Amino acid sequence: MQATTVRAGAAVSAAPASAAGRVNRVRRGDVTTRHRWAFLLPGAVLMGVLGLFPLFQLVWMSLHDVTQATINAPTWAWAGLHNFAAGFTSGNSWPALGRTLVVVLVVTVLGMAAGFAAAVALRTSGRWSGFLLGLMVFVWALPPVVNGSVWKFLLGDDGLVNTVLHGLGVSQPLPFLYDPTWSLFSVAFVGAIAVIPFNALVYRAALLAIEPEVFEAASLDGASRWGEVRHVMIPSVRATTAVLLVLTIVYAFRSFDFIYVMTYGGPGTATNTLPFLGFLQAFAQYDFGLGAATSVLAVILVLVLAVVYARSIRKEEKD
Amino acid sequence: MNLKAGPVAVIVKAFFTALYGVPLLWIVLTSLKKSSDVVGGSLLFRPTTAAYARSFNGDLFTALGQSVTIAVGTTALVLLVGVPAAYGLARTRGWVASLGLGLLVVLQMLPQTAQVIPLFSLLGQWRLLDNVGGVILADAALLAPFATLLLRPFFRSVPSALEEAGAIDGAGVVRTFWSIVLPVARNGVLTIASITFLLAWGEFLYAVRFFLTPSNYPLSALLSQQVSAFGIDWPGLMALAVLTSLPILAVFTATYRLLRDGLTVGAVK
Numbered sequence: 001m002q003a004t005t006v007r008a009g010a011a012v013s014a015a016p017a018s019a020a021g022r023v024n025r026v027r028r029g030d031v032t033t034r035h036r037w038a039f040l041l042p043g044a045v046l047m048g049v050l051g052l053f054p055l056f057q058l059v060w061m062s063l064h065d066v067t068q069a070t071i072n073a074p075t076w077a078w079a080g081l082h083n084f085a086a087g088f089t090s091g092n093s094w095p096a097l098g099r100t101l102v103v104v105l106v107v108t109v110l111g112m113a114a115g116f117a118a119a120v121a122l123r124t125s126g127r128w129s130g131f132l133l134g135l136m137v138f139v140w141a142l143p144p145v146v147n148g149s150v151w152k153f154l155l156g157d158d159g160l161v162n163t164v165l166h167g168l169g170v171s172q173p174l175p176f177l178y179d180p181t182w183s184l185f186s187v188a189f190v191g192a193i194a195v196i197p198f199n200a201l202v203y204r205a206a207l208l209a210i211e212p213e214v215f216e217a218a219s220l221d222g223a224s225r226w227g228e229v230r231h232v233m234i235p236s237v238r239a240t241t242a243v244l245l246v247l248t249i250v251y252a253f254r255s256f257d258f259i260y261v262m263t264y265g266g267p268g269t270a271t272n273t274l275p276f277l278g279f280l281q282a283f284a285q286y287d288f289g290l291g292a293a294t295s296v297l298a299v300i301l302v303l304v305l306a307v308v309y310a311r312s313i314r315k316e317e318k319d
Numbered sequence: 320m321n322l323k324a325g326p327v328a329v330i331v332k333a334f335f336t337a338l339y340g341v342p343l344l345w346i347v348l349t350s351l352k353k354s355s356d357v358v359g360g361s362l363l364f365r366p367t368t369a370a371y372a373r374s375f376n377g378d379l380f381t382a383l384g385q386s387v388t389i390a391v392g393t394t395a396l397v398l399l400v401g402v403p404a405a406y407g408l409a410r411t412r413g414w415v416a417s418l419g420l421g422l423l424v425v426l427q428m429l430p431q432t433a434q435v436i437p438l439f440s441l442l443g444q445w446r447l448l449d450n451v452g453g454v455i456l457a458d459a460a461l462l463a464p465f466a467t468l469l470l471r472p473f474f475r476s477v478p479s480a481l482e483e484a485g486a487i488d489g490a491g492v493v494r495t496f497w498s499i500v501l502p503v504a505r506n507g508v509l510t511i512a513s514i515t516f517l518l519a520w521g522e523f524l525y526a527v528r529f530f531l532t533p534s535n536y537p538l539s540a541l542l543s544q545q546v547s548a549f550g551i552d553w554p555g556l557m558a559l560a561v562l563t564s565l566p567i568l569a570v571f572t573a574t575y576r577l578l579r580d581g582l583t584v585g586a587v588k
Contacts, residue, residue, distance in 0.1 A: 036410045036492065040419060043404030043467060046396070050438070050460030051426045057437035071440055121331040132336055134575060139339045141571050141578070143521025145542045146560045150342045152546060153349065153553055158357070160345060193338065198582070205583035225325050254430040256524065261546050275430040282436045283528065295433035306425045 055299070061292035068286035076289075083293035092269070092277060093294060100253060100273040100298075103188045107252035110192035112245060115199025116237075120229060122200060123207045133204070136197035144194065148261030151190045152177065155262075180270035183263050187271050190262065191255045199244050206240040207233055246309040250302065274298045346564075350557035357553045370554035374562060378534070378541075386520060386537035386566075388451055389458060393519035394512055396459040401466040402508060406496060408467070409474035426464040434461065435528050442529060449531040457525045462518055466511040472584050473507025474500065510581030513574035517567060538563040 062083055064076035087093040118136070122129045139147065154160045155176035162173040176186045210232070218232050256275050263271045265280055272280065275298050282291025349357060351366040408419055438457055439448075447453030477500050485495040501508070526540035533544065542563055545556050571578070 036407050037415060039403035039407030039496075040411075040415070041403075043400040043407075043463060044419075046400045046456075046460055047422070047426060047463055050456055051429075051434075051464065052422065054434055054437035054441060055429070057441060058433055061437060061440065066440075072443055117331055118335050121328040121335070124328070128332060128336075132332055132339075133579070135339050135343075136335065137575070137578060138568070138571055139343065141517045142564055142567055143523070143539050143542070145521065145523055145539050145546065146346070146564055147342070149542065149546045149556060149560055150346050153557070154342060154345060160341070197339075201579065202583050205580075225327070250428045254428070256430065256432055260524070261543060264547050275432040278430075279432040279435065282439075288436060288440070292436050295430065295436055298430050299433050302428045302430065303425065306421075306428050309428070310421055310424050 058292050058299070059296055061289055062296045064289055066288040066292070068288075071288055079289060083289045084297075086290060087294050087297075092272070092281075093274075093297065095269070096272050096274045096277040096294070097297075099184055099271065100275075102184055103191065103255060103273055104249055104252040106185060106188035107191045107195065107255065108245070108248050110189070111195040111199055111248045111252070112241070114192070114196045115244070116203050116234075118196060118200035119203030119207055120233065122204050133201070137201060140194065140197035144257035145261055147194055148190065148258045151186075151193075151258070152262045155186055177263060178267050180267060183267060183270050187255070187258050187262055188252075190258045191252060194258070195248055195251055199248065202240060202244055203237060206237040210236045242312050243309075246305060246312060250305050250309070253298075253302065253305070274301075346557050346560050349553055350561050352554050354552060354554055370552075370558035371562075373555055374558045379538075379559075379562070381534065382536055382538045382541045383562075385451065385535060386539065386563075389454055389522075389526070389537050390516050390519040392451070392455040393458040393462065394515045396455060397463050397466050397515045398508065398512055400459070401463050401470060401511065402501075403496075404463075405467045405470035405507075406474045406500065406504075409471050409477075420468075423464040423468050427468060431461065431524055435524055438525075439528055448529055449535065450529075451535070454525055454529050457529060458519050458522055461522070461525070462515050465518075466515050469514070469582070469584075470504075470507050470511050473504040473510075473581075477503045506577055506581060507584070509574065510577045513570060513578060514582070516570055520567060520570075 061076070063079060063081070065079045065082075066076050070076055122133050156162070157173040157175075161176070162170075165174060174182065176182050214232055214236070215228065218228055223231060254275060255273070256279070259265060259271050259273065259276050265272045265276050269277075274294060278291045278294035278298060280291075281294055282288045285291075348362070350370050351368065352364050353367055353369065356364040404419075408416055408423075434457075442448050442453045442457070445453075447456070481499055481503065482495050485499045490498070521539050523537075523539040523543040526537050527543060530536055530540065533541075536544065538559070542556070542559055545551065545559065
């Protein structure tokens with residue numbers, strides 16, 4: 001409720017403020033503004049040539065017949081929407097989309113819930129909290145191949161997880177990495193482990209920014225620990241939740257590293273998510289047109305999320 | 320706020336300590352085992368440095384050199400374009416700034432697999448395949464959007480009054496930026512330098528695709544190749560993982576406080 005009022009207040013005061021800004025800019029002169037645009041140039045060139053242009057190239061490739069033999073040819077044969085149709089009729093694109101959604105769901109739910117739980121536990125000052133936060137952020141900073149390798153080892157038949165389960169009375173080792181269902185959840189689980197530290201770090205900062213008076217008021221009202229979490233912390237970090245939610249969904253959607261390291265899309269096609277399927281079609285089947293078409297589908301979904309994200313940060317900055 | 324840790328908080332902390340501590344411990348322990356001791360994950364074994372001895376050869380040092388070149392080159396290039404871009408975006412308004420921000424958000428979110436396909440074709444046309452410069456350019460383009468977006472709030476928090484004072488003293492825009500704004504936003508620049516280095520050090524997809532000869536691979540790509548092979552030599556792989564992670568540990572230790580505080584600037588008000 002309070003947040004809504006503040007936001008409305010900001011919106012009302014925004015109009016005169018921006019008018020004043022305009023006057024200011026005119027007074028300061030065009031020179032500074034023009035020169036500051038020049039600061040954008042080097043970045044625009046690099047990201048234009050190696051970020052944006054490849055995106056157009058991707059769409060162009062998806063509309064042509066591009067194979068290993070013709071990838072360096074000056075022109076490619078026009079294929080229209082054939083590559084897109086082939087992706088769906090071959091029966092690969094739909095299941096890949098479904099698997100992507102499973103990964104996104106698992107990573108997002110685990111990543112957000114565990115990230116918040118860790119932040120609540122870590123907001124206390126003290127040696128253990130300090131050490132644990134450092135440990136988690138270090139694991140986050142490690143190369144994905146290192147994290148993927150160790151989890152591939154831990155989740156193997158002779159790995160630690162199965163050894164512990166055996167000790168607890170499970171007779172057969174669980175097929176974490178070679179059963180179609182288990183393997184998809186395994187790569188999603190490791191993806192979640194890799195994103196929890198970042199979410200915990202951001203949530204922790206948001207929790208530390210809550211005014212102490214809010215907690216005092218809550219404890220005067222006789223709130224329990226759980227009541228503090230439920231009625232003070234969760235509502236206070238709502239804006240942070242919105243930003244992290246989009247970032248986590250996009251992270252989960254793009255996830256590629258752990259699939260590459262732990263299962264390489266297998267067993268069979270069990271961990272072929274949309275981005276990984278596009279990669280395999282291009283670099284294992286050498287059908288670059290087909291791989292590009294699959295990737296275009298992935299890009300379209302990301303664009304939708306980007307719009308949501310851009311809106312939410314714009315709202316943040318207005319507040 | 321109730322800052323005393325309750326029993327639930329202790330359980331949560333113990334859980335996360337195990338979840339993140341045990342894998343790290345296992346990497347180190349396994350790297351010190353003989354292949355025959357790996358099965359079962361026993362804690363009782365006679366440590367040996369045989370796996371490290373096997374790893375130390377010419378290939379390792381070539382890969383280490385490639386990793387250093389790629390990570391340093393990428394960080395330098397990202398700073399070179401990202402620092403001015405973040406400042407420009409923090410200080411301009413209107414459609415140019417909105418368009419720039421929107422494009423950065425989109426580029427930051429694109430799946431890397433969607434970029435690797437067209438870049439493979441483009442770098443081939445530009446004769447930059449199997450070339451460390453091509454990988455640096457691709458990595459820089461991959462990481463620059465994220466770095467720029469992360470750095471922009473640092474510049475926004477530099478008071479405009481400081482710059483106006485500089486302008487009144489007769490300093491030009493570039494001079495004001497260099498000697499007034501940049502020192503104030505120093506922590507932000509160091510944060511993105513550190514994070515770019517860490518991410519470039521770990522990047523392996525571009526390295527595996529754009530280097531056509533495995534002898535040019537950096538450490539991360541070498542590791543990714545060994546872990547997807549059949550009949551993995553686990554002690555050898557974990558020794559390589561430890562060696563790959565040591566530079567990360569050094570950079571992380573030196574910049575942890577910056578990362579801890581700097582990563583949250585953009586996401587939390």
